[in-house]
Amino acid sequence: MLHKALFLDRDGTLIVGRHYLSDPAGVELLPGVREVLHRCLAEGYRLFLFTNQSAVGRGLFTLETVHRCNQRMLDLLDLPSPGFTGICIATETPEMPAVYRKPSPRFIREMAEKHALDPAASWMIGDMPSDVAAGLNAGIRVALIQPEPAATAPAGVWLCRNWSEFGARLLAGGA
Numbered sequence: 507m508l509h510k511a512l513f514l515d516r517d518g519t520l521i522v523g524r525h526y527l528s529d530p531a532g533v534e535l536l537p538g539v540r541e542v543l544h545r546c547l548a549e550g551y552r553l554f555l556f557t558n559q560s561a562v563g564r565g566l567f568t569l570e571t572v573h574r575c576n577q578r579m580l581d582l583l584d585l586p587s588p589g590f591t592g593i594c595i596a597t598e599t600p601e602m603p604a605v606y607r608k609p610s611p612r613f614i615r616e617m618a619e620k621h622a623l624d625p626a627a628s629w630m631i632g633d634m635p636s637d638v639a640a641g642l643n644a645g646i647r648v649a650l651i652q653p654e655p656a657a658t659a660p661a662g663v664w665l666c667r668n669w670s671e672f673g674a675r676l677l678a679g680g681a
């Protein structure tokens with residue numbers, strides 16, 4: 507049996523986007539995130555965190571700093587088991603050869619293979635064009651969550667103003 511999944515951008519999607527966030531005290535969940543992720547887990551979605559953190563590649567802070575901020579986010583989300591099934595922190599800068607850095611679909615493809623994910627029932631959710639491209643490159647579905655949605659998006663991409671809107675559409679089985 508294939509599983510459904512959500513691949514989740516971090517900054518500006520799960521938490522308030524702050525430039526090169528390095529202080530766990532600056533981690534603030536966006537409205538509705540916690541409720542929707544709890545419901546999606548209950549509905550059987552596997553959750554994956556997929557975040558570009560070029561500040562590590564630039565030497566501005568270490569991977570340990572990213573882990574501390576992630577841990578603060580996990581504490582605030584307070585998800586039941588299994589929580590996140592996989593986490594990808596892509597540390598390359600845009601100038602480096604991309605390995606996992608979005609829009610590379612590599613992480614999504616590896617997780618799809620490893621965890622038997624259904625591309626037609628799996629989503630990349632983000633706030634930036636690189637998130638959209640990563641999802642489309644991987645052949646999964648895509649939702650862009652922005653308070654003021656872009657006027658246009660590639661065909662099939664959901665434009666949502668907030669998590670409540672996305673959750674309502676997804677869990678109503680809308681398409």
Ligand SMILES: [Mg+2]
Nearest residue numbers: 515517518633
């Ligand atoms: Mg983002």
